[in-house]
Amino acid sequence: MESIVTVQQAVTAFEPWLEPTDAELEVIEQEMPVIEAEVDLLDVQISLLDRPASELGTRRLRRAAHKVLAARAALANQAGMGDAA
Structure with missing residues (x-):
C-alpha cells in the first residue's frame, strides 16, 4: 500500500513555475x-435572495x-488604447 504522504508532498511541493509571472500579475x-464590481454585484444579488422585491x-x-x-x-477601452499605442 502506498503512503498518502508521498502524494501530498508531490502535490503541495513548491515549484517556481506555479507562481504567477509579473505579466500575469499586471x-x-x-x-x-471589474473583479471588484462583479463581487459587489454578487453581494447585492445574494442580499436580495431572501427579501421581497422592493424599489430600493x-x-x-x-x-x-x-x-x-x-x-x-x-x-476594454484601456486595452484598445494600449493596442493603438
Whole structure:
C-alpha cells in the first residue's frame, strides 16, 4: 500500500513555475476594478435572495450591474488604447 504522504508532498511541493509571472500579475491588477464590481454585484444579488422585491433592491441591483458594465467598458477601452499605442 502506498503512503498518502508521498502524494501530498508531490502535490503541495513548491515549484517556481506555479507562481504567477509579473505579466500575469499586471493583467490581474488591470482587471481588478471589474473583479471588484462583479463581487459587489454578487453581494447585492445574494442580499436580495431572501427579501421581497422592493424599489430600493431593484435600484441597488441596477446600480451594481451598471458598475460592472462601466468597469468592463473602461477595461476594454484601456486595452484598445494600449493596442493603438
